[in-house]
Amino acid sequence: MEPAWRHHGRGRGRGDGGQRSRPQPKEKERPGAVPQSFKKSPTQTPATAVSVESRFEEIRKSNLAAAQRLVESGFSSSSSDEDDDDDDVESKDGKKGQILASTFTSYNQQTGGDSAGLQRTGQYLNELFQSGALTCLICIGSVKRTQPVWSCSGCFSLFHLPCVQKWARDSVFLVSSVTDEDFGQKQLPWPCPKCRTEYPPSATPNRYLCYCGKVQDPPSDPWLVPHSCGSICEKKLKPDCGHTCLLLCHPGPCPPCPKMVSVTCLCGKAKPLPRRCSNKPWSCQQVCAKVLPCKQHTCSQLCHSECQPCPRVSVQSCECGRERRERPCAEPLWNCTQVCGRPLSCGNHTCEEVCHSAPCPPCPRAVNRTCPCGKTKSSAGCAEDVLPCGDTCDQPLTCGKHTCSRRCHRGNCETCRQEVDKECRCGKHRKLMPCHKEYLCDSKCSKTRSCQRHQCRRKCCPGECPPCDQNCGRSLGCRNHKCPSVCHQGACYPCPETVEVSCSCGKTVLVVPCGRERTTKPPRCKEFCRRPPECHHPALQPHRCHPGPCPACALPCDQPLTGCEHHCPRPCHDRVLVQSQQVQLAGPWEQPSKPAFEKKALPCPPCQVPIPTSCFGEHEVSPVPCHRRGPFSCGRQCGRPLTCTNHHCSRECHVVAPGNKCEECELGCSKPRPPGCPHSCPRPCHSGTCPSCTQTVRQRCHCKISSLYIPCTDWTSADDETKIKLTSCNNQCPKELRCGHRCRLLCHPGDCEAQCVHKVKLRCPCRRIKKEVQCHLSAQSQLQCDDTCKEQQRKATQVKEAELKAAQEEELRKQQEELEAFERRLKGAGRRNKRKRKGEESGDEGRGLWARRGLSLVLLSVGGALLAAAYFYLTNT
Secondary structure, eight states: OOOGGGSSSSSSSGGGEEEEEEEEOSSOOOOTTOOOGGOOOOOOOOHHHHHHHHHHHHHHHHHHHHHHHHHHHHOOOOOHHHHHHHHHHHHHHHHHHHHHHHHHHHHHHHHOOOOOGGGEEEEEEHHTTSSTTEEETTTTTOTTTSOOOOOOOOTEEEEEEEHHHEEEEEHHHHHHHHHOOSTTSSOOOOOOTTOOOOOOGGGGOSSBBOOTSSSOOOOOOTTSSTEEEEEESOOOOOSSSSBBSSSSSSOOOOOOOOOOOEEESSOOOSSSSEEEEEGGOOOOOBBOOOOOOOOSBBBSSBSOOOOOOOOOOEEOOSSSSSEEEEEEEOOOOOOSSOOOOOOOSSSOOOOOOSSSOOOOOOOOTTOBBBBSSSSSSOOOTTTOOOOSSBBOOBBBBBTTOOOOOBSOOOSSOOOOOOEEEEEEESOOOOOEEEETTTTOOOOOOBBBBTTTSBBBOEEEEEEEEOOSSOOOOOOOOSSBBBBOOBBSOOOOOOOOOOEEEEEESSSSSSEEETTTTOOOOOOOSEEEEEEEEOEEESSSSOBBBOOOSSSOOOBBBBBBBSSSSSSSSSOOOEEEEEEOOOOOOOSSSSOOOOOHHHHHHOOOOOOOOOOEETTTSSOOOOOOOOOGOSOOOSSSSSOOOOOTSSBBSSBSSOOOOBBOOOOOOOOOOOOOOOTTTTOOSSSBBBOOOOOOOOOOOEETTTSSSOOEEEHHHHHHHHOOOHHHHHHHOBBBOBBBTTOOOOOBSOOOOOOSSEEEEEEEEEOOTTTTEEEEEEEEGGGOOOOOHHHHHHHHHHHHHHHHHHHHHHHHHHHHHHHHHHHHHOOOOOOHHHHHHHSSHHHHHHHHHHHHHHHHHHHHHHEEEEEEHHHHHHHHHHHHO
């Protein structure tokens, strides 16, 4: 949306729907001056009050005119004027809809209003009418309706005609200068900058044609598609069906053919039926029954165009006829692995080829028989071997310079081993080397590669340097990315990335080529502006999202006037653009500066001196000036009921006439919805009852896992029992019961059932007897051991006691044996120490006696503890 100062006097009062017009000012005053009428006393005559009002209106209009002249003189340019003209044309959604409808009329008449095939073509047309959507990928500039363009036949992208011509010349020059030795003699194609579709040099555009190619330099018509001639396209449709395109001259691909033709089915058995030409093939769903190429079977598939190879197998013989085996009918010819073996024409040899059907070749040893070197011819038969002639072989070797020095021999000649003075591949060095070897030096090539940026640096380069394999890395025209291609000569391809340009609120996004976001205007947004007002009103009139500042408030001021009980009926003047006071120049050396403008709050005009008169809407009887005797507008809202019967006219008091009726209600429906419905009525404000709600309500199921989408009408009209059914996901309840088992019921509200019906196993104390019962009865049911269990327990106890007693006796026996062995060792040690003193002997004997007694006590205590532990274990288990 344009700022208010660009509306040429339409910035204020635009909310009236364009029904009121203001007269042009007849004379101008100095913008900063204060009228003398403001300084007079409040008690004025009617004529004085009228002059005050006219003076107030003249000052306001003169300020607006001065601001407009300043902006037009300081900021206007040819490019901005063209953009504004484009915006003025394209901003009319009604005109855009009429242009699209006229373009698709002939197609819709053939299809009966079905526009399913126009989606892709409609997308190209919508981009033409959207500001900044069409961008030339070569110069990254906007494609305007007055500029000559060229359209690619592969991707249907639009480019400036001069940009495409320069692109074609540069592409051909770069390719020919790198790849061709005969520079400029070979006709090389040039690619499309976007889809890389190749065009011959003869297809380089040199004229500005419309989309269908009939009119050269098509004139710019605001009621036609840009760059279109307005006539029928008449291009041949693809695939070629014999018909032509029915749309008006248009960008993008032609839609599918809408003609009705009479065609038979794929197999040709059914009668012809009327079908769309773009969808002619159809199947009658009958068996094909055509004879297949194998001449043995028929096609068993349903109606189709071409029969597939026979899928069956049959017994077939090979080409020589020796073997027969089952083979697919689709492959009747096959060869076995046996050698032919038939006698040749010479009668001495047989055919050595594998299975074949053609006649056998002649004997290979019957013609041109010579010695191995080929110098001596022989007349021997094919059954005799030709011996070497004994002369020098003299056959050329693989080097191509020397001959074989061996005598006539069979087989291949050996490798040439003579030493020659060889030159390296680059020609800088020479060296004696065997003739069959290639000499490569270590010198690195210093020539520049085809990119004219990097050196070759290849060892012993012969001069044909390979193309550069490094990354280009130069900044692209978008100044955001670098070229990812291999290092090349000339300009880089345009940046393939895209960026998004959003409106002020961010709801509407426009995708443009990378680098174009700096100069692309924000897209038009259909959302309402959400900025807070700058005046005393709580909210501005609803208007669309726009860049820049909001337009001036067009609502009535409605502030109380001083000295009376009426309110100001003028438009809001809290923020009016007023020229600021100029600073007085100090001398002729100072240049006068441009006038500055600032927004100020203007005072409300004084109230008019009235006489009792009824207003247009008969709201009140108010005084009006005598020279305006008769009905007048009181400045209040009309208040008459609108056609919706829900609201009243909010226009200023007016005369209701056939050409000046009350406004149309633009508010949404505010009638209360059924209890429980959170959605509002989608229709605009209307009379009568609202339609039933068509939206869905999101509800969680009882188990809180799944989200269910239920029609709002079903939800609000359902009772409690029905709501329980609607909010059930019909899956098994995931909750666990107190016993640990999962609930078996389907998704349900509330707690799960208290009684678990899962089967559990119960066992008696000895775990011999087991029984399955329901989980909720397991706490009440207990299994007791029977007589068999008790008898088994008694026998087990007796066996354990007998084992424990035997273990105790064995332990006592082992302890007694260890004690006797220990005493024997002590007696032997005493005999060896007889030579010691008697006092020591007596002391040793005493200590030995006490040691023996202590050890026996320790062993007895340890054995008793072990026996006690074993008995306790056996009795408890």
